[in-house]
Amino acid sequence: MEGSRRVAGILRERGETALDQPLDADRAALRSRMQGDDPYWNDFEREVPGFLDALLRLSPEAYEAFFAYTAVPWRTGAVRGRVKELMSMAADATPAHRYLPGVRLHLANAVRLGAGRSAVLHALDIAAAAPPHPGVPAAHTCP
Secondary structure (H helix, E strand, C coil): CHHHHHHHHHHHHCCCCHHHCCCCHHHHHHHHHHCCCCCHHHHHHHHCCCHHHHHHHHCHHHHHHHHHHHHHHHCCCCCCHHHHHHHHHHHHHCCCCCCHHHHHHHHHHHHHCCCCHHHHHHHHHHHHCCCCCCCCCCCCCCC
16 A cells, blocks of 8 residues: 555656546446445545555556455455454554554544444454564575
């Protein structure tokens, strides 16, 4: 999420004006099909401003893939929305991730769906207990 916004910012700094032009018909139709008038995406935009627009402008394929990926947990209905939001919040709060915009977004959604203080704190306790990421090992040089 941060990468798309940063790339768009760098391109703007370099004078790329195409990113500030109105969307072409294909991109506008894709945005309408994927986001529509669902108020969820307004909340998303408030927490991660410019991400969706940058992704759409830089790569319509990646934009469409993002929506396909984020829809996966919602397709079956086997797990209630409140639980999905608590799980997403916990994932964003783990020591290896710590993505505050996601924590805020999923926390607000979980509360809106009925999660109480105890459920939120329990999810955060689970996140805090996650092991730290071991990092990426340094490349070994060939002798």
